[in-house]
Amino acid sequence: MLENLIQPFEAAINQFKKRDQLEKVLPAIGYFCTYTPIEVIHAAGFTPIRITGDAGAVEKAYAHMPDFICPFMKRALEKALNGKYDFLSGVVQGYSCDAACGAVNIWRDAIGGGIYHTLPLPYNSNPEARAFYKSALNEVVEKLNALGGSFSESKLDSSLGLYTEIRNILLDFYERSFKGDLPLSTQQMLTLIEAGAVSSPEAYLDMLKALKTHLRNANAEKKQDIPVMISGSLVEDPTIIEMIESSGGRIVADDLCNGYRQLVPAAADGGSPVDRLINRYIQRMPCPARSRAEDRLAPLIELMQKSGAKAMILIIQKFCTPHLSDYPSLLKAFKEKGWPVLLLELDESWQPGGQIKTRLESFFEMVGA
Amino acid sequence: MTEERKSKKRLKTSKELNRLVTEYYLNCQTAKAEGRPVAWMPPMNGVIELCYAMDVQPVFPENWSPVCAAFGLTPQNFKVSEDMGYSRDICGYLRNIIGYVNGLMNEKDTPLGGLPEPDILFTPGGGCVPVMKIFHALERRFPKAAVFSADLPQVAIEDINDTHIDYAIAESERLINFVTETTGRRLDMDRLRETVVLSDQACALWDEIMSFRRYIPVPFSAAEMGIMFVMVTLQGTQKAVDYLTRVRDEVRQKAESGSGVIENEKLRLFWDNIPLWYNMGLFNYFEAAGGVVVAETYSAAWSIRMDPQNPIRSLALKSLKSYPLVSCVSINKRKEMVLNACREYAIDGVIFHRNKSCIPITLGQMEIKRALEEELNIPSVIIDADHMDERNFSMAQFQTRVDAFMEMLADRKGY
Ligand code: SF4
Numbered sequence: 129m130l131e132n133l134i135q136p137f138e139a140a141i142n143q144f145k146k147r148d149q150l151e152k153v154l155p156a157i158g159y160f161c162t163y164t165p166i167e168v169i170h171a172a173g174f175t176p177i178r179i180t181g182d183a184g185a186v187e188k189a190y191a192h193m194p195d196f197i198c199p200f201m202k203r204a205l206e207k208a209l210n211g212k213y214d215f216l217s218g219v220v221q222g223y224s225c226d227a228a229c230g231a232v233n234i235w236r237d238a239i240g241g242g243i244y245h246t247l248p249l250p251y252n253s254n255p256e257a258r259a260f261y262k263s264a265l266n267e268v269v270e271k272l273n274a275l276g277g278s279f280s281e282s283k284l285d286s287s288l289g290l291y292t293e294i295r296n297i298l299l300d301f302y303e304r305s306f307k308g309d310l311p312l313s314t315q316q317m318l319t320l321i322e323a324g325a326v327s328s329p330e331a332y333l334d335m336l337k338a339l340k341t342h343l344r345n346a347n348a349e350k351k352q353d354i355p356v357m358i359s360g361s362l363v364e365d366p367t368i369i370e371m372i373e374s375s376g377g378r379i380v381a382d383d384l385c386n387g388y389r390q391l392v393p394a395a396a397d398g399g400s401p402v403d404r405l406i407n408r409y410i411q412r413m414p415c416p417a418r419s420r421a422e423d424r425l426a427p428l429i430e431l432m433q434k435s436g437a438k439a440m441i442l443i444i445q446k447f448c449t450p451h452l453s454d455y456p457s458l459l460k461a462f463k464e465k466g467w468p469v470l471l472l473e474l475d476e477s478w479q480p481g482g483q484i485k486t487r488l489e490s491f492f493e494m495v496g497a
Numbered sequence: 498m499t500e501e502r503k504s505k506k507r508l509k510t511s512k513e514l515n516r517l518v519t520e521y522y523l524n525c526q527t528a529k530a531e532g533r534p535v536a537w538m539p540p541m542n543g544v545i546e547l548c549y550a551m552d553v554q555p556v557f558p559e560n561w562s563p564v565c566a567a568f569g570l571t572p573q574n575f576k577v578s579e580d581m582g583y584s585r586d587i588c589g590y591l592r593n594i595i596g597y598v599n600g601l602m603n604e605k606d607t608p609l610g611g612l613p614e615p616d617i618l619f620t621p622g623g624g625c626v627p628v629m630k631i632f633h634a635l636e637r638r639f640p641k642a643a644v645f646s647a648d649l650p651q652v653a654i655e656d657i658n659d660t661h662i663d664y665a666i667a668e669s670e671r672l673i674n675f676v677t678e679t680t681g682r683r684l685d686m687d688r689l690r691e692t693v694v695l696s697d698q699a700c701a702l703w704d705e706i707m708s709f710r711r712y713i714p715v716p717f718s719a720a721e722m723g724i725m726f727v728m729v730t731l732q733g734t735q736k737a738v739d740y741l742t743r744v745r746d747e748v749r750q751k752a753e754s755g756s757g758v759i760e761n762e763k764l765r766l767f768w769d770n771i772p773l774w775y776n777m778g779l780f781n782y783f784e785a786a787g788g789v790v791v792a793e794t795y796s797a798a799w800s801i802r803m804d805p806q807n808p809i810r811s812l813a814l815k816s817l818k819s820y821p822l823v824s825c826v827s828i829n830k831r832k833e834m835v836l837n838a839c840r841e842y843a844i845d846g847v848i849f850h851r852n853k854s855c856i857p858i859t860l861g862q863m864e865i866k867r868a869l870e871e872e873l874n875i876p877s878v879i880i881d882a883d884h885m886d887e888r889n890f891s892m893a894q895f896q897t898r899v900d901a902f903m904e905m906l907a908d909r910k911g912y
């Protein structure tokens with residue numbers, strides 16, 4: 129029965145994949161990182177689509193990037209070079225890391241058409257920083273309008289409402305999962321979120337509402353495996369999740385960019401819609417590309433405690449400087465709390481090798497002992 | 498043949514540099530001893546002039562890395578940071594400096610007296626991720642230092658507009674107030690103006706020095722890029738202007754008298770990305786085939802002219818432009834710069850150092866490479882290496898690629 133409930137989300141993902149071959153269907157704008165204010169894109173009349181990669185070999189991308197770039201960026205470019213993002217009217221990217229910033233400029237050169245815009249985001253939150261943020265958002269609005277969009281404050285207000293509802297439902301699911309009360313697996317949660325990244329928010333919200341109703345009285349199966357949290361940027365392929373779960377672990381929380389991290393907080397207070405938007409992005413659960421490792425500790429510790437996780441597994445995209453740079457501090461802080469940490473790096477094959485399986489097994493043996 | 502290879506590459510003023518380097522690091526130590534505030538900061542921004550104008554001693558952990566490389570300290574520093582858990586896939590500047598402050602810095606006899614502990618840390622937001630993470634690690638290591646978290650819009654040069662400049666100015670003002678609050682030192686506008694005048698003079702001299710590299714034969718090669726040290730650490734000081742004046746005079750004299758790096762200059766090369774700090778002699782390798790590296794992307798980014806009438810605005814602009822000029826923030830601008838330089842310096846071939854330690858500078862190289870071929874018909878070669886980590890460099894591979902490249906270039910020119 130549960131499989132059936134997830135089916136519409138899978139269908140949305142598949143439909144999106146098929147649309148790859150079609151001409152422009154919807155005016156859509158792509159983005160790499162969840163620091164991109166998708167509400168603004170939506171309010172201007174575009175569907176924000178999160179760019180990801182496809183499975184398969186990376187070949188063409190190497191004519192544009194060195195191999196020491198995260199698999200996320202390499203695979204995404206490969207997919208674009210294969211024409212699969214031709215339907216996009218451009219890319220708007222909220223500045224996160226160096227690789228993503230470079231990728232926007234490389235896409236402009238290699239893919240072309242439409243707008244390619246990196247939105248500079250302030251690192252501070254004083255009034256000058258907010259004013260700067262506001263004018264930087266205006267620039268995005270101007271570019272979107274020039275592409276045929278029609279932004280207004282009241283549309284932004286509705287877009288904010290829409291995304292807040294979406295985030296709240298997903299966060300509800302997460303809250304239930306922390307209590308062991310959600311009849312969905314980690315992989316299914318990631319499928320839900322993936323569907324949201326490639327659907328119009330209106331349709332997606334309806335799907336989520338239906339699922340919520342269905343899940344109201346459903347119970348979760350109790351499992352005995354060792355509860356763990358996973359943390360990293362994106363996990364684009366289910367194999368590593370399956371491997372963790374077949375090696376003695378049970379994922380009870382995540383700090384992933386394509387998981388929990390992008391949802392928190394669902395919304396923020398403020399006067400105008402733009403202020404609310406800015407406040408939310410400033411208060412976001414931090415990504416290592418935009419914060420000190422220390423700023424991430426409190427939310428991570430809270431997640432560990434709330435979910436009852438006993439250990440943390442970092443699933444890092446190889447060559448991802450932001451995550452790799454925070455590792456020593458996280459390791460130290462978690463050790464002090466008595467929580468073991470395992471670092472796994474995934475290359476562009478997305479496939480964790482046999483060695484990773486062995487490491488996982490001995491890790492869980494150690495944690496369980 | 499042997500005659501052709503005879504090298505006259507060393508500038509006399511280049512040898513003087515050792516003294517300047519020693520003096521600079523000695524000054525850093527003296528400042529500490531005398532109770533003058535020591536501020537650690539990232540390079541390539543307008544904060545250096547503010548520091549000199551406010552009698553705060555600036556220290557550049559990134560610049561310390563080439564020094565470590567020259568003294569052979571890098572492997573030791575890498576060991577410390579890698580033992581702490583820092584991955585070998587992160588920029589070598591980060592691994593070197595974090596290793597240094599957590600290892601060697603605690604020991605007595607380090608070269609040039611080592612670095613003095615910071616009183617102030619200017620932690621950047623707005624450069625590359627490694628530099629930001631370096632400063633986060635420094636905050637951990639020096640908990641007593643006062644921290645200023647600086648912010649700067651990350652925008653391509655061609656997109657810089659008034660809102661970015663206004664924000665950068667607001668940040669400069671906040672920084673000045675911060676320095677006053679932490680050190681009690683006030684900014685004297687006249688003094689800042691003088692500093693900015695000196696900084697501008699240094700940039701003008703720098704441009705002039707570089708312009709003599711248009712001469713054939715070229716009066717000095719990339720092997721002398723050490724002189725950039727003054728642009729990094731002494732910008733806005735009389736010392737920098739005096740030194741660069743001497744360099745200019747010597748370079749002019751050499752250029753005008755036709756005294757080149759090598760006697761029979763055949764092939765003029767351009768170098769993209771940071772040099773291999775542990776092997777600056779590599780630039781001489783090309784000489785065997787009659788080649789000289791006459792221009793680089795990296796050195797061009799240090800010269801940003803100032804308007805002394807508007808010192809704060811000039812410095813804000815410098816901060817906004819410096820990093821994008823060399824990085825993937827501004828690939829279009831960079832492309833334009835490299836293409837222009839190749840025209841101006843009559844370049845025959847370009848060497849792209851694909852630098853494992855620097856994602857921001859490496860990204861975009863392939864687009865520049867294509868433009869060189871398509872628009873100027875200039876061939877290029879990619880060298881896989883690393884500006885700090887020797888383990889990512891293979892001399893054998895370098896030789897194979899460079900030899901084939903030089904042969905091809907010679908063929909094209911009919912040598
Ligand atoms: S944060 Fe890491 S995974 Fe994400 S785009 Fe940057 S390098 Fe890639």
Ligand code: SF4
Pocket residue numbers: 588589590591625626627628854855856857858
């Ligand atoms: S610009 Fe490049 S070399 Fe400099 S710190 Fe950043 S990543 Fe390292």
